[in-house]
Amino acid sequence: MTTSTNGNFDRTPLIAGNWKMNMDHVQGITLLQKLVWTLEDAKHNFERVEVAVFPPFTDLRGVQTLVAGDDLPVAYGGQDLSQHDSGAYTGDISGQFLARLGCRYVLVGHSERRTLHGENDALISAKVAAAYRHGLVPVLCVGEGLEVRTAGTHVAHTLEQVRAGLEGVSADQAAQLVIAYEPVWAIGTGEVAGPADAQEMCAAIRAELEKLYGAGTAAGVRLLYGGSVKSANAASILRERDVDGLLVGGASLDAAEFASIVRFEHHLVTE
Numbered sequence: 001m002t003t004s005t006n007g008n009f010d011r012t013p014l015i016a017g018n019w020k021m022n023m024d025h026v027q028g029i030t031l032l033q034k035l036v037w038t039l040e041d042a043k044h045n046f047e048r049v050e051v052a053v054f055p056p057f058t059d060l061r062g063v064q065t066l067v068a069g070d071d072l073p074v075a076y077g078g079q080d081l082s083q084h085d086s087g088a089y090t091g092d093i094s095g096q097f098l099a100r101l102g103c104r105y106v107l108v109g110h111s112e113r114r115t116l117h118g119e120n121d122a123l124i125s126a127k128v129a130a131a132y133r134h135g136l137v138p139v140l141c142v143g144e145g146l147e148v149r150t151a152g153t154h155v156a157h158t159l160e161q162v163r164a165g166l167e168g169v170s171a172d173q174a175a176q177l178v179i180a181y182e183p184v185w186a187i188g189t190g191e192v193a194g195p196a197d198a199q200e201m202c203a204a205i206r207a208e209l210e211k212l213y214g215a216g217t218a219a220g221v222r223l224l225y226g227g228s229v230k231s232a233n234a235a236s237i238l239r240e241r242d243v244d245g246l247l248v249g250g251a252s253l254d255a256a257e258f259a260s261i262v263r264f265e266h267h268l269v270t271e
C-alpha cells in the first residue's frame with residue numbers, strides 16, 4: 001500500500017468527534033483531557049491533522065475553560081444552532097452564544113436533525129447563513145438514506161442537499177466551508193460505506209462546488225466522511241484523494257480509539 005493520502009494533504013485533514021447526546025459536562029472534560037494527553041504522549045502534530053470535538057451545548061463552557069486554560073490545540077463546536085440570532089425561541093441556541101464560547105465550528109443539518117427534528121433544506125440553509133453571520137464555520141452534513149442508495153440516485157440526492165444548503169452562500173464564505181458526507185444507512189449501524197463510495201461522493205461534491213464557485217474556491221473546502229468510522233477503517237477511507245477528514249460519532253467517545261483515528265497516518269505506514 002502506498003502512503004500517499006489526499007495528494008500529500010492538499011488540505012489539512014480534519015478529524016472531528018461528534019459526541020451527540022453523550023457525556024455530561026464532567027464526563028466531557030475528562031474525555032477531552034484523556035484525548036489530549038493520549039495525543040500529546042504520541043507526539044501528535046495538531047497542525048498537520050486538525051482535531052475538533054462537538055460536545056453537547058451544556059459541556060461547551062467547561063470545554064472552553066479547559067482549552068483556553070491549558071492552551072490545548074483542539075477546536076470545538078456546537079452540534080446545531082438556531083437560524084435566529086435572539087428572541088422568543090425556547091430551547092434554541094444562537095450562533096452568537098457559540099461564538100462567545102470560542103466555538104470555531106458548528107454542525108448544520110446532521111441527519112439526526114433532519115430525521116428526528118424534521119429539518120428541511122430551507123431551514124438548514126438559514127442555519128448555514130446564521131453560522132456565517134456569527135463567524136462560525138458550518139460543517140454542512142449531507143447524505144442519503146438506504147432507499148435512495150438502493151435506487152442508485154444517491155449522488156443526485158446528495159448534491160441537491162449541497163446546493164440547497166449553500167443557497168445564498170458567497171464564494172468568500174464557501175472558501176472556509178466543511179461538508180460532511182454521511183450516508184444515513186452507515187450511521188451507528190456498523191455498516192461503513194467503502195472507501196470507493198466515500199471517494200465517489202466526495203469527488204462529486206467537489207465537482208459541484210467547482211461548478212458553483214470555481215475551482216480555486218472549491219480546492220480549499222474540506223470534505224469529511226462519517227458513518228461507523230473506527231480506527232480499523234479510518235486509514236483506508238482517508239487514502240482517498242477527495243476525502244479530507246472524518247466525522248466520527250460512537251468511536252469519538254473512547255479517547256484511545258479516537259486518538260488512534262486521529263493518528264491514521266501511523267496506520268497507513270504500518271498497514
Ligand SMILES: O=C[C@H](O)COP(=O)(O)O
Pocket residue numbers: 018110182186187188189190226227228229247248249250251
Ligand atoms: O456525526 C457522526 C455520524 O453521525 C457518525 O456516527 P457513527 O460514527 O456513530 O456512525
